[in-house]
Amino acid sequence: MTVFRDLSQHILDIAENSTAAGATLLHLDIEENPSRDHLSICIRDNGCGMDPEMLLRVTDPWVTTRTTRKVGLGIPFLKQTAEMCGGHLDITSEPQRGTTIEAAFRLSHIDRPPLGDLINTLICIVVGNPQLDVVYHHQVEAMDFVFDTREIREILGTEVPLSDPEVLAFIRGALIEGVAGLGSEATNGT
């Protein structure tokens, strides 16, 4: 049983935790490595982090920080998906420093969900969280691509948001071009 149809939905979901933790910087590292039959997704934030006790409990489906409902399922879902695909999930966290979540998968595993619509996931993270900077690094074998919203904000200044329609079109174009250049399996939802 999986709730998400692609891994990019997991990424969006984990990034939502970072936002809720008050993060201002999020690193997303993706590595697709067919020659090692390996896929990894690493999300690192500078949010409020978790103490050792919370960290031990966080892969338990009955743990959440939200107040509207008492069950948090995002991390357990990702852990389940990774383990189902011959991989694993690691979390490290430190209060006031941030949290790092790394999920690894066997790339060719029959049950591994596709990376899916990574472009729209990134756009939702970038536009939906104006206080958050995102550094996205994607590697496929020896090729890599880096997208850093700090570089864009440096040019735009404080008056023009990343959500401006023309800026958004620019960002989408840059992401599509970068990801396509890698030969990644990720899609752009179109």
Added chain:
Amino acid sequence: MKSLEELQKIKERALERRKLAGEGARARVVVAMGTCGIAAGARDTMSAVLGELEKRNIADVIVTQTGCIGLCEYEPIVQVQIGEQDMVTYGRISPDRVATLIEKHVLGGNPVEEWQVGK
């Protein structure tokens, strides 16, 4: 990355657009992006909202996201606020409903009653 000089030109045009639109945002659109929302397709809904505003070249509508608001069975949930008016909460906003919602409420100022949660 695509050329940053191009971005500089975009910035100048964006500043011009914002000058024309005047101070402040005309509306705010919030898409719920908790686990429940994402599972119900919130990413496609948000993409549709952004796509619609991009298509109409509208720069003074703020689109943000929020976590689970406790109405999981109505996901994907979208909230619309015009100026300082009360926030209106809509349920089951699949991408095919987005254009109508933007047209009628966000731009036209008339809430779409039949999609509101609790109506």
